[in-house]
Amino acid sequence: MIKAADNKSSYMKDLWIGSILGGCLYNTQEDLNTIHGLRVSGRPRKETLIKSCFWELPSMGEVKINTDGESKGNLGKGGVGYIIKNCEGAVLWAGAKGLGTTTSFLAKCQVIIQGVKGPASNGWLVAWVEADSVAAVKAFQSGVIPWSLQGE
Structure with a gap:
């Protein structure tokens, strides 16, 4: 055509x-x-979905860590990224890195570890971690993180 x-x-x-x-x-x-x-067959476009959300500041004396990790395919190239903000919304720290071949779950667990290292090494004692993976959050809450990440 x-x-x-x-x-x-x-x-x-x-x-x-x-x-x-x-x-x-x-x-x-x-x-x-x-x-x-033009005799071109049409196809409907995907409906735009708009979601309302609200980003909440941490309390005084706390830092907030927003994390995300992903892999392309569920064994594929992965990467992580996080940002740490204080109670005024100022960026204190941010980081991102490629992981090589990994799974989405491992990437999401690893980014939580990476995100918490910054506050721990800078003396920020209270950190609020936000992650989009229920499975990763439950792994940390139960203390059963993947063995390959336990030395991190």
């Missing part, structure tokens, strides 16, 4: 290729007529 656009004007060629490669439509009558005229 892309070769069929070769003999079109540059404007029509761009429109043709954009339609083939999946640009988003606003579903106006003009958009739909043009796509119909």
Whole structure:
């Protein structure tokens, strides 16, 4: 279909290729007529989901550690990142690193460990850790973290 656009004007060629490669439509009558005229089958775009959230500051004398770790595939290249803020919202520390081949669970556990090391080594005694993994949080609450991370 892309070769069929070769003999079109540059404007029509761009429109043709954009339609083939999946640009988003606003579903106006003009958009739909043009796509119909080009005989390109349409597909609905995914609905935008907007969620409300609130980031809460830690209390006076506390630091808050927001963490995330992930792997591409559930044994694949992984990485972690965290940010530490004080009760005024000022960034005290941030870190990120690649992990090589790992699982999502191990990445999420490792980032909690990495995030807590900063406050511990700087004398910040009360740290509030936020993580998006229920399994990782439960592992730390129960004291059953993966053996491969116990020396961290």
